[in-house]
Amino acid sequence: MRPATYYILASLAGEPLHGYAIAQRAGELSDGAVKITAGTLYGALDRLADQGLVVVDHEEVVNGRNRRYYRITDDGLHAMAEELASMRSAVAVGEAAIGQFKLGTVL
């Protein structure tokens, strides 16, 4: 799972959000590091919906603009948890690897 996809799911773990709000939330969560543009966002949401990781919760019109709210599913939470576990392992491996390298250069 790519970072954009992961942050979309993470953004939805708190509460259902509409597309545009998801992109903003992802930016906040990552402290500006992850910028999800329209091209990435709607493609990813379609894909995630196809995979059953998110579902459309409801739609509403605010100020003449339509908002389509997405909600994360149980499968979506599981997928996120698995990705989380993979990243934890990768972090541990990377820390050990870099630590070993630094030790190697000193000795």
Next chain:
Amino acid sequence: MRPATYYILASLAGEPLHGYAIAQRAGELSDGAVKITAGTLYGALDRLADQGLVVVDHEEVVNGRNRRYYRITDDGLHAMAEELASMRSAVAVGEAAIGQFKLGTVL
């Protein structure tokens, strides 16, 4: 950076290795989770070399088979450290998001 690329760098952080050994080491480091096949491996090594994240250290012939050893560069270590930082953040965000979700379902 995709997992395959990350694990290739991590495999080289300890010591220079030849291609085939990198693939094996990546499998060991990830406890079998990351399987780097030939198609992924040599393409990734070419890319990493183009980007200056690894360099060819030396070559040798063992049992009639050529071994091309790659070494990670300072840039490669920096790239790895950055990826590590990104993943740490992503893990923290994911943990907070899932925690918040579980709390939400209980209340």
Next chain:
DNA sequence: GTCTATACATCGTTAGGCGATATATGGTTG
């Protein structure tokens, strides 16, 4: 009146992973 934020849609390009295939050596196993 123009600019910016909001909100969704779609196209084309690019990067990267991955299976498949190829080539070659040498040890193992039947």
Next chain:
DNA sequence: CAACCATATATCGCCTAACGATGTATAGAC
């Protein structure tokens, strides 16, 4: 001794996903 498997690198083509660009539309700010 033949078939198979591990070692070792190379290359092709497919597919997924990200992403920039572009388009449409509304509404408020300046």
